[in-house]
Amino acid sequence: MTDTRLRAYASQREPLENDMEPVIQVENLVKQYARRGFRGSADAFRAVNSVSFSILPGTTLALVGESGSGKSSVALCVACLEHATSGMIWFERQDVAAMGEPELRAVRPRIQLVFQDPANSLNPRWTVREIVAEPLLVRGRPPRRERDALAAQALERVGLGAEYLGRKPSELSGGQRQRVAIARALILEPKVLILDEVLSALDCSTQAQIANLLVELQRTYGLAYLFITHDLKMAAHLADEIAIMSGGKIVEQAAPEVILRGARRPETLSLLAASGVKSKQTAPESRR
Amino acid sequence: MMRFLLRRAGHALFLLFGVSILAFVFSALAPGNYFDEMRLNPQISADRVSALRVQYGVDRPMAVRYAHWAGALLRGDLGFSFTYNTPVAPLLWARARNTLLLAGIATVLAWMLALPLGIWSAERLGKPADVALSWVSAALLIIPDLTLALGLLVLAVRTGWLPTGGMVSVGFGEFSPVHKLRDVALHLVLPVTVLVAAALPVLLRHVRSAVAEALEAPFVRAAQGHGISRTRLLYRYALPAAGHPLIALFGFSLGTLLSGSLLVEVVVSWPGLGPFLLEAILARDSYVVIGGVLLSTLFLVAGNFLADLLLYWVDPRIRAEAPGR
Numbered sequence A: 001m002t003d004t005r006l007r008a009y010a011s012q013r014e015p016l017e018n019d020m021e022p023v024i025q026v027e028n029l030v031k032q033y034a035r036r037g038f039r040g041s042a043d044a045f046r047a048v049n050s051v052s053f054s055i056l057p058g059t060t061l062a063l064v065g066e067s068g069s070g071k072s073s074v075a076l077c078v079a080c081l082e083h084a085t086s087g088m089i090w091f092e093r094q095d096v097a098a099m100g101e102p103e104l105r106a107v108r109p110r111i112q113l114v115f116q117d118p119a120n121s122l123n124p125r126w127t128v129r130e131i132v133a134e135p136l137l138v139r140g141r142p143p144r145r146e147r148d149a150l151a152a153q154a155l156e157r158v159g160l161g162a163e164y165l166g167r168k169p170s171e172l173s174g175g176q177r178q179r180v181a182i183a184r185a186l187i188l189e190p191k192v193l194i195l196d197e198v199l200s201a202l203d204c205s206t207q208a209q210i211a212n213l214l215v216e217l218q219r220t221y222g223l224a225y226l227f228i229t230h231d232l233k234m235a236a237h238l239a240d241e242i243a244i245m246s247g248g249k250i251v252e253q254a255a256p257e258v259i260l261r262g263a264r265r266p267e268t269l270s271l272l273a274a275s276g277v278k279s280k281q282t283a284p285e286s287r288r
Numbered sequence B: 001m002m003r004f005l006l007r008r009a010g011h012a013l014f015l016l017f018g019v020s021i022l023a024f025v026f027s028a029l030a031p032g033n034y035f036d037e038m039r040l041n042p043q044i045s046a047d048r049v050s051a052l053r054v055q056y057g058v059d060r061p062m063a064v065r066y067a068h069w070a071g072a073l074l075r076g077d078l079g080f081s082f083t084y085n086t087p088v089a090p091l092l093w094a095r096a097r098n099t100l101l102l103a104g105i106a107t108v109l110a111w112m113l114a115l116p117l118g119i120w121s122a123e124r125l126g127k128p129a130d131v132a133l134s135w136v137s138a139a140l141l142i143i144p145d146l147t148l149a150l151g152l153l154v155l156a157v158r159t160g161w162l163p164t165g166g167m168v169s170v171g172f173g174e175f176s177p178v179h180k181l182r183d184v185a186l187h188l189v190l191p192v193t194v195l196v197a198a199a200l201p202v203l204l205r206h207v208r209s210a211v212a213e214a215l216e217a218p219f220v221r222a223a224q225g226h227g228i229s230r231t232r233l234l235y236r237y238a239l240p241a242a243g244h245p246l247i248a249l250f251g252f253s254l255g256t257l258l259s260g261s262l263l264v265e266v267v268v269s270w271p272g273l274g275p276f277l278l279e280a281i282l283a284r285d286s287y288v289v290i291g292g293v294l295l296s297t298l299f300l301v302a303g304n305f306l307a308d309l310l311l312y313w314v315d316p317r318i319r320a321e322a323p324g325r
Helices: A003-012 A071-078 A101-110 A128-139 A144-157 A174-186 A204-221 A232-238 A256-262 A266-274 B002-029 B034-039 B046-056 B062-074 B088-123 B128-142 B145-159 B177-215 B218-226 B230-255 B262-267 B273-282 B286-314 B316-321
Strands: A024-036 A042-055 A060-065 A086-091 A111-114 A192-196 A224-229 A241-246 A249-254
Touching: A024 A071, A042 A060, A042 A071, A042 A224, A042 A249, A060 A071, A060 A232, A060 A266, A071 A111, A071 A192, A071 A224, A101 A111, A101 A128, A101 B218, A111 A174, A111 B218, A128 A144, A128 A174, A128 B218, A144 A174, A174 A192, A174 A204, A174 B218, A204 A232, A224 A232, A232 A241, A232 A256, A232 A266, A241 A256, A241 A266, A249 A256, A249 A266, B002 B062, B002 B286, B034 B046, B062 B286, B088 B128, B088 B177, B088 B230, B088 B262, B088 B273, B088 B286, B128 B177, B145 B177, B145 B262, B177 B230, B177 B262, B218 B230, B230 B286, B262 B273, B273 B286
Parallel strands: A060 A224, A060 A241, A111 A192, A192 A224
Antiparallel strands: A024 A042, A024 A086, A241 A249
16 A cells, blocks of 8 residues: 555544543453463463553544454454453443343444454355345344345445345455455444454555545544554554554554654564654653 | 266266275285185085186186176176175175165264254353263263174173164064064164264264354354354354365265274174175185175265265355366
8 A cells, every 4th residue: 555545544534522432442451361281271371461442433543563462352352252351341331341142242233343354254155145234133134125225235335336245255356355344344333343454465455445445434434443453554544543562461552643753662663663664763661 | 067077976986996996906916715715625626626716717817807897897797706606796785785774874863963962062162061072972982883882782681671683583574564663673773872872973073173163263253243143153154164074074974884884783793794794805705895895985985976066065165166167
């Protein structure tokens, strides 16, 4: 993706309103996984260690870190697909981390997750029509004609015509598949969209198109994004705030301009170097 | 579709051809033959044995014998049994029917138990119920079939609850149809139990791991994220996705119908292919042995062919990849 295009997206962003209430607020989130040893002994591996952040409506928080830093575990916990070991996830004044499965089913449609690899996250046996309309089943069983109309509408939102409804994922390009995945997430009209490395599996020009689409959707529907990525440059251009994760913790959190110009933590500097961005400061102290 | 079928059928024929050559060569290269055993009998003269060798064509070169046998095979003739002095095909078929009855019932039962238990276990992965079932299946896996068969035979002898061998009781011909059915069913209990106990842990583990893996697939996780119910996730998403390895395994199960129960048949004296082939091997009745091997291979090939057809039918990706749609 070119810098000019990225700068164009960045300039489209609206300034933040500080008096708004966060749509989602994560407090001291901890996620531990049991690790089984050779003799069956179990110990706990802490993937997420006391992570806190909040996202305002219509804004994007980018969670940036290297592989294994715990960012995808945060995404799965916030999407209610993994149970948090401890901590709170406030959404619509309810702690979803403390909810059981029946209560979660009511909340899930409003917090949607889009996965990294669209080739695997779409059912290969189904048509686009079935894939996009499937989430509607959580609201009962609407008539087929209504479902088809809503599916076509959702596809239109992501820039795909109704002619794609009868196709299977194998008949689509990577970018089209990711658009279908986003359409499926949007059909339930969520408030929060968790984008777990959604651009990583795409080529540069498709990345630009999907990034553009995400910006447009956010502006139109006021969606809050939790944007998970390892690409600090992309995060800086799409997000209103960036949190750097390392070893399961957020080690630095600030506005993109501050991160780009005044990164202090070695983890951030390393991510900047990996993204091909040169930082202007290299002071050793922590910001947080 | 037609090209896919023809390609698979071509592979199957090639495999059968290869197995027929190997079975023939190995049988011919094995030390000793039926007529060497006959020479040890002082009541049969050396001239008589030589005459029999000529009569059965055993004195001719191996390649000539194979060509002759393969030509006859194309007409459905599997050769001649030295021991029974009759064509091999009817002999094999009579025994194969009994084996198919036993192994067919055992296979159906094993799958009927493995599918629900495997799905149940996969849904509770790592939980106490799943761990307990894994221990039970591991215990069944480490007990050899023969030990289990002998243990059940001892139990049958001590209690007298079940017949201890064979397929029917004495005087079977005079029984009423219901009595006949009951008699065969009672004789089936012991060998079927052994075969199910042997097959179940393997099938159970495959079903469990296939369903558990499918439940973790990103598209299932995505559907879970939409709030789709657990039951729908399991039956509309995970099971069709888990179908691929299970259909292949089902094909293998069908393929081993004739060869999987041979040892158990010998132990419980079931009049199937097992005791018949053992007897033929010991007597060096080579055409019976080759015929048995070929029939088993035919089932294996047919089972895999059926599995390929089922996969072609259920998996759109295979249809997409197959040339000549």
